[in-house]
Amino acid sequence: MDEEILFSMIKEKNIRELRPILAAMNAVDIAHLLNDxxxxxxxxxxxxxxxxxxxxTFVEMDTDMQHLLISSFSDRELRLILEELFIDDTVDIxxxxxxxxxxxxxxQSDAESRKTINEILQYPEDSAGSLxxxxxxxxxxxxxxxxxxxxxxxxxxxxxxxxTCYVTDHxxxxxxxxxxxxxxxxxxxxxxxxxxxxxxxxxxxHTDKEEVAxxxxxxxxxxxxxxxxxxxxxxxxxxxxAMDVIEDEATEDITxxxxxxxxxxxxxxxxIWQIWANRVPWLLFLMVGAxxxxxxxxxxxxxxxxxxxxxxxxPMLMDxxxxxxxxxxxxxxxGLALDELEFKDIGKILWKETRLSxxxxxxxxxxxxxxxxxxxxxxxxxxxxxIAAAVCVTMFITIMVAKIIGGTLPLxxxxxxxxxxxxxxxxxxxxxxxxxxxIYCNVTILLLRPLGVL
Amino acid sequence: MDEEILFSMIKEKNIRELRPILAAMNAVDIAHLLNDxxxxxxxxxxxxxxxxxxxxTFVEMDTDMQHLLISSFSDRELRLILEELFIDDTVDIxxxxxxxxxxxxxxQSDAESRKTINEILQYPEDSAGSLxxxxxxxxxxxxxxxxxxxxxxxxxxxxxxxxTCYVTDHxxxxxxxxxxxxxxxxxxxxxxxxxxxxxxxxxxxHTDKEEVAxxxxxxxxxxxxxxxxxxxxxxxxxxxxAMDVIEDEATEDITxxxxxxxxxxxxxxxxIWQIWANRVPWLLFLMVGAxxxxxxxxxxxxxxxxxxxxxxxxPMLMDxxxxxxxxxxxxxxxGLALDELEFKDIGKILWKETRLSxxxxxxxxxxxxxxxxxxxxxxxxxxxxxIAAAVCVTMFITIMVAKIIGGTLPLxxxxxxxxxxxxxxxxxxxxxxxxxxxIYCNVTILLLRPLGVL
Numbered sequence: 001m002d003e004e005i006l007f008s009m010i011k012e013k014n015i016r017e018l019r020p021i022l023a024a025m026n027a028v029d030i031a032h033l034l035n036d037x038x039x040x041x042x043x044x045x046x047x048x049x050x051x052x053x054x055x056x057t058f059v060e061m062d063t064d065m066q067h068l069l070i071s072s073f074s075d076r077e078l079r080l081i082l083e084e085l086f087i088d089d090t091v092d093i094x095x096x097x098x099x100x101x102x103x104x105x106x107x108q109s110d111a112e113s114r115k116t117i118n119e120i121l122q123y124p125e126d127s128a129g130s131l132x133x134x135x136x137x138x139x140x141x142x143x144x145x146x147x148x149x150x151x152x153x154x155x156x157x158x159x160x161x162x163x164t165c166y167v168t169d170h171x172x173x174x175x176x177x178x179x180x181x182x183x184x185x186x187x188x189x190x191x192x193x194x195x196x197x198x199x200x201x202x203x204x205x206h207t208d209k210e211e212v213a214x215x216x217x218x219x220x221x222x223x224x225x226x227x228x229x230x231x232x233x234x235x236x237x238x239x240x241x242a243m244d245v246i247e248d249e250a251t252e253d254i255t256x257x258x259x260x261x262x263x264x265x266x267x268x269x270x271x272i273w274q275i276w277a278n279r280v281p282w283l284l285f286l287m288v289g290a291x292x293x294x295x296x297x298x299x300x301x302x303x304x305x306x307x308x309x310x311x312x313x314x315p316m317l318m319d320x321x322x323x324x325x326x327x328x329x330x331x332x333x334x335g336l337a338l339d340e341l342e343f344k345d346i347g348k349i350l351w352k353e354t355r356l357s358x359x360x361x362x363x364x365x366x367x368x369x370x371x372x373x374x375x376x377x378x379x380x381x382x383x384x385x386x387i388a389a390a391v392c393v394t395m396f397i398t399i400m401v402a403k404i405i406g407g408t409l410p411l412x413x414x415x416x417x418x419x420x421x422x423x424x425x426x427x428x429x430x431x432x433x434x435x436x437x438x439i440y441c442n443v444t445i446l447l448l449r450p451l452g453v454l
Numbered sequence: 455m456d457e458e459i460l461f462s463m464i465k466e467k468n469i470r471e472l473r474p475i476l477a478a479m480n481a482v483d484i485a486h487l488l489n490d491x492x493x494x495x496x497x498x499x500x501x502x503x504x505x506x507x508x509x510x511t512f513v514e515m516d517t518d519m520q521h522l523l524i525s526s527f528s529d530r531e532l533r534l535i536l537e538e539l540f541i542d543d544t545v546d547i548x549x550x551x552x553x554x555x556x557x558x559x560x561x562q563s564d565a566e567s568r569k570t571i572n573e574i575l576q577y578p579e580d581s582a583g584s585l586x587x588x589x590x591x592x593x594x595x596x597x598x599x600x601x602x603x604x605x606x607x608x609x610x611x612x613x614x615x616x617x618t619c620y621v622t623d624h625x626x627x628x629x630x631x632x633x634x635x636x637x638x639x640x641x642x643x644x645x646x647x648x649x650x651x652x653x654x655x656x657x658x659x660h661t662d663k664e665e666v667a668x669x670x671x672x673x674x675x676x677x678x679x680x681x682x683x684x685x686x687x688x689x690x691x692x693x694x695x696a697m698d699v700i701e702d703e704a705t706e707d708i709t710x711x712x713x714x715x716x717x718x719x720x721x722x723x724x725x726i727w728q729i730w731a732n733r734v735p736w737l738l739f740l741m742v743g744a745x746x747x748x749x750x751x752x753x754x755x756x757x758x759x760x761x762x763x764x765x766x767x768x769p770m771l772m773d774x775x776x777x778x779x780x781x782x783x784x785x786x787x788x789g790l791a792l793d794e795l796e797f798k799d800i801g802k803i804l805w806k807e808t809r810l811s812x813x814x815x816x817x818x819x820x821x822x823x824x825x826x827x828x829x830x831x832x833x834x835x836x837x838x839x840x841i842a843a844a845v846c847v848t849m850f851i852t853i854m855v856a857k858i859i860g861g862t863l864p865l866x867x868x869x870x871x872x873x874x875x876x877x878x879x880x881x882x883x884x885x886x887x888x889x890x891x892x893i894y895c896n897v898t899i900l901l902l903r904p905l906g907v908l
Contacts, residue, residue, distance in 0.1 A: 026653065026655060026673060028672055028674075153639060156639060162634075163617050163634070180634055180638075181610065181616050184603065184610060184634075185610060199479070199480070201480060216697065217701055220694035220697070222617075222676065222693070239676070239693055239694075239697070240693075242697075243671050243674070243693070243696075243697055243700065246697065246701060250700075250707075250708070251788050251792070253708065254707065254784055254787075254788050255785070255788065257708065257711070257712075258711075258780045258783075258785075259780070266789065266794040267789050267794065267803075267806075268789075268794070268795070268799065268806075272806060273813075275810055276810060276813045276817075279781050279810070280817050283774060283777055283778060283814060283818055284817070284818065284821055286777050287818060287822060288825060290770035290773050290774070291770070291825065291830065293769040293770065293773075294766040294767055294770060294830060295766075297762065297766040297769070298763065298766045301762040304762065304765070305762070308751065308752055311751055311768075312748040312749075312751040313748055314765075314768065314769065315744055315748070315751070315768065315769070315772055315891075316741060316744035316745070316747065318772075319741075319744050319747075319883070319887070320740065320741050323713050326712045326713070327712055327713055327733050327736070327737075330709065330714070331709070331712075331714065331721050332721070334708050334709065335721050338701065338705070340720040340722070341721065345722065348722060349721075349722075352721075352722075352726060352729075356726050356729055356730060356733070359726065359727075359734075360733060360737060363738070364737055364738065364741060367738055371741070371745065375742075375745055376745065376749075429773070433773070437769075
């Protein structure tokens with residue numbers, strides 16, 4: 001259904017036609033639609049949804065709209081929605097709401113849910129504990145396949161997934177895992193203990209969510225169990241949550257590489273003060289870092305004064321150095337994020353980047369010499385050939401230094417338990433800028449001094 | 455089990471102990487281990503694995519190692535592995551192998567698989583068709599739930615997923631979808647047509663895999679049906695494949711932003727010639743782009759000759775401009791990739807970035823003035839205050855221009871169906887560099903001319 005048609009129905013308050021259309025839609029699409037309607041229409045439209053669809057839609061909506069809706073709910077309506085929500089979704093909503101709304105949500109939750117919500121809220125923000133849900137199917141190892149299906153039928157309707165079932169003892173220690181596929185392909189009287197998988201890959205409550213996402217993408221599981229320090233099953237994480245984490249982590253890395261502190265909310269929903277706060281420290285840091293380049297230029301004043309052409313090539317050399325280093329650093333940073341690289345690979349990386357820098361430096365220097373002669377026509381100015389030579393030699397050395405710094409600094413950041421994506425950009429840029437300038441000025445002195453112009 | 459202990463067992467050829475250990479391990483971990491063993495040990499170790507685990511492990515291994523193994527396989531061994539593989543995995547392997555190996559694989563596949571493989575190979579490389587598998591469960595709408603379970607039990611063992619079943623007619627037209635959860639929670643004599651979901655979100659064979667990944671992360675499905683132009687079901691895509699695509703797309707975007715053509719293989723497995731080819735065009739392009747900055751500096755030679763301090767701040771101004779623009783461009787590029795932004799938001803983005811650039815430009819200019827006085831001690835040199843003023847005014851205007859170019863150019867790239875991540879970096883950097891220099895020189899002239907020094 002075209003969004004525009006829906007919006008015109010909303011405008012005309014064509015409730016009778018809207019109700020069946022909305023009821024047939026996917027919750028994600030309804031949420032997308034409701035995020036764009038007016039404050040006044042929102043509660044009216046939301047009340048058109050059948051109960052279970054309403055809860056699914058509510059989860060998918062933007063925080064602001066959830067807040068608006070909760071304010072418009074009666075206590076009874078709020079309670080009905082909360083009953084339909086999975087605990088992990090309730091916790092996600094609570095984390096974004098102001099204190100008075102949180103209080104209302106907790107008041108309308110039943111005692112057991114309230115206890116669980118408070119437990120989950122205790123876990124660190126980016127931990128597996130904060131990501132998990134407690135709605136999973138538990139089986140016992142002495143059940144038969146038939147018993148297992150009875151349990152699933154009886155308890156499964158409220159579970160986030162029924163396809164992976166968890167076999168625990170009475171103290172909740174995790175003993176095995178069995179999938180519905182295995183159950184379906186086994187005979188009714190088979191015992192669970194004979195078909196369950198006992199080599200269990202599990203997550204600890206305090207594991208970082210980035211680690212969790214990596215485990216999912218490595219093993220392709222649909223769900224993974226979360227255990228406490230004593231090995232007791234406390235929750236599960238499902239693949240859809242892991243997928244969100246993978247996307248968020250990629251966004252964070254891209255954002256950090258561009259010198260921006262990651263935001264919690266989408267760009268259009270973030271206030272300009274928040275964006276200002278996320279961007280300004282990096283710009284300030286990098287601006288102050290550039291003090292070194294200024295100092296170097298002033299120190300080599302007499303050298304650069306020989307010809308304005310010498311100064312004219314500084315931006316090109318610094319840009320090339322910056323580009324060469326970020327090519328290497330980003331490759332290594334992404335390799336670290338995907339667990340394809342680790343610190344012990346430093347030798348291999350150095351060897352590869354060194355050979356690469358000879359190839360790239362060689363190509364760029366030759367191309368640069370041709371450009372200097374053909375486009376910049378350096379042969380027409382005094383000492384033009386010497387200046388061209390100085391630029392090309394500097395280009396070669398700068399690329400070499402840039403590749404080596406860019407390829408190794410992220411590894412040291414990782415070793416020091418710093419975020420490679422954060423450390424890499426400002427430090428590497430500042431270092432490579434300064435180094436390339438020093439090389440340039442010294443190479444120039446070396447080549448120009450014999451001519452007596454310095 | 456510690457990898458080092460395993461490697462020492464491998465070294466000692468301790469087959470008897472290794473066999474049960476490997477048999478209890480996850481295929482992903484075995485593949486990780488086998489990727490690091492010697493060419494000689496590889497076939498010996500691989501033959502220790504039980505048949506189904508062998509196939510799962512084979513799929514997870516690096517291309518080079520798969521190639522080595524296939525060379526060591528007898529025709530019969532190859533056929534046994536191929537029988538266990540899902541068609542989409544076989545296709546993935548074929549796409550990486552040299553022609554003679556492809557021929558061998560096709561010869562050892564049965565006629566029906568061969569036909570399907572050839573069909574899938576026809577789809578464009580990044581399309582849904584090339585990603586899909588044909589091993590799914592089909593049901594008919596007049597079946598009962600009991601019939602459905604019988605079908606799943608009979609055919610499910612070889613299917614990539616059994617949790618989502620597809621209801622088709624005799625011409626393979628997709629009529630509905632039913633999950634095993636729904637089946638389990640329904641009575642045995644319920645008809646499929648009464649419980650199936652008919653509002654189906656599907657993928658076309660030619661949909662780009664990036665689009666596919668977005669659909670999965672939007673709707674949180676475990677599997678999605680792929681239909682041909684006539685609406686007939688031809689395959690399914692499962693969430694694990696979508697997760698790989700999300701990770702690959704993020705890697706590609708990060709790589710492109712750093713001016714590197716994305717590689718097919720991990721860094722350590724890519725030859726230096728390939729990496730050279732992926733990196734060199736960008737460095738060359740950006741180097742030639744820097745010609746403009748050189749030209750501008752030489753054009754304004756007489757202005758810059760007033761004081762070396764004027765030249766000394768060029769790198770800082772250009773770096774700040776570059777950083778300010780990439781902050782905006784990366785935010786917009788990621789927003790476009792996640793479908794949070796589209797071209798029609800250009801007004802909102804412009805309005806936001808304009809206000810931001812006033813805030814950021816204001817902060818940076820004030821900070822810069824303090825830095826120029828305190829660190830660079832500009833008050834000690836002739837016309838120092840004027841130079842400081844010129845630098846700060848330029849900084850303000852540059853940030854404004856940088857934010858506006860950075861925030862809008864990716865949108866135009868998208869509108870022109872170009873990849874925003876590719877277009878953004880080189881063009882924006884080159885443009886902002888040139889613009890900031892021109893602003894600097896003109897502001898300087900404007901402020902210095904009244905003093906009679908120009």
